[in-house]
Amino acid sequence: MPSAKRAVPAVRVLPEPPDLPAPLPEPAAADLRLETVFGALSDPLRLFIVRRLLLESEEFDHPCGWFGLDRPKSSLTHHFKALREAGLIRQRQYGLERRSHVRVADLDARFPGLLDLVTAWTPPA
Amino acid sequence: MPSAKRAVPAVRVLPEPPDLPAPLPEPAAADLRLETVFGALSDPLRLFIVRRLLLESEEFDHPCGWFGLDRPKSSLTHHFKALREAGLIRQRQYGLERRSHVRVADLDARFPGLLDLVTAWTPPA
DNA sequence: CATGCAGTACGATTGGAGTCGTACAAACAA
């Protein structure tokens, strides 16, 4: 049984309006690799980002400024790109902002239980 | 529900004979970190080792020669040490051999579902 | 004791990842 929060998907998938900006380049669901996903999640900052998206995203995607991370912008670009290229998040460009959400359906299908581990994670002391 | 193979623990825990060699230094169960475990499993060779231990271990631990890995011994030492220090395997010295098994109970308690992901993994083409 | 075997220790090398400053591009608002 998924956690209570996970019961509500972070992003609606079925009734997706067709006028969304195209996602940035990302691996297809069938090409997701467990070792690559593990590698992307071995960084505490990226684990924090994915967990926060899972726990606090309601129906909206979020730009990377939303996280309030105390890092230079060029560092954040690096980490969001790493997450996207590993297949963990999808990013779309909305005007100035590049908004992200977790690829919940793809990840649950390929790696059942993985996102529950991320949700249950707590940052180091 | 765990996979069929996982239903039989790789190593008996309860009726453990008290005359076993002491385990090599390893993190306590309470100190296991998800990001560290993910890091250890982001290497395909280590993923292969853990999966093989989960799938093919019956009641015995295995020395690293058992895997038939085509790597120099010094490389294998490196990877088994990485797995042990991340808390994924326990190693005991039996005469010449240093035998390993997965810390199934500890990992299932701290990260439920993780080992099922490893079991379901398939090496890259 | 002498030999052989499992595995370690150490060191060198290599490549890649994390970090960040600076300069720049694109979109929007006044």
Add this chain to the structure above:
DNA sequence: TTGTTTGTACGACTCCAATCGTACTGCATG
């Protein structure tokens, strides 16, 4: 048009992990 905002691109630096050769230790067996 000019300025502001969001984020990228590029490059430099540092550090760590992966790889492996060589020498060594410790145990076992004849």
